[in-house]
Amino acid sequence: MPRQASKACKVAKEQDEYAVTNKASLELPVSAVTGLQGTDAEKFEEYLDSCEHACPTTHCWTPAGEVLIGCSTGELLKVT
Numbered sequence: 001m002p003r004q005a006s007k008a009c010k011v012a013k014e015q016d017e018y019a020v021t022n023k024a025s026l027e028l029p030v031s032a033v034t035g036l037q038g039t040d041a042e043k044f045e046e047y048l049d050s051c052e053h054a055c056p057t058t059h060c061w062t063p064a065g066e067v068l069i070g071c072s073t074g075e076l077l078k079v080t
Helices: 007-021 030-034 039-050
Strands: 056-061 067-071 076-079
Antiparallel strands (some): 056 067
């Protein structure tokens, strides 16, 4: 069972969607971005909707050159 997104993530997602729809640029369908057509494109959209997404809130670099990213749901991601 997927975890519910935090309120901060939902607000961030709404702001991102608002920014994307109000840009003075082309709006590409998912099928054009992924190169998929027909039912494959629909399956890919369903896959994206079902995935859990990280909502990063903080980041820092270590002296060893690693990046630590803190998420609003408590996860800590380490990028080497």
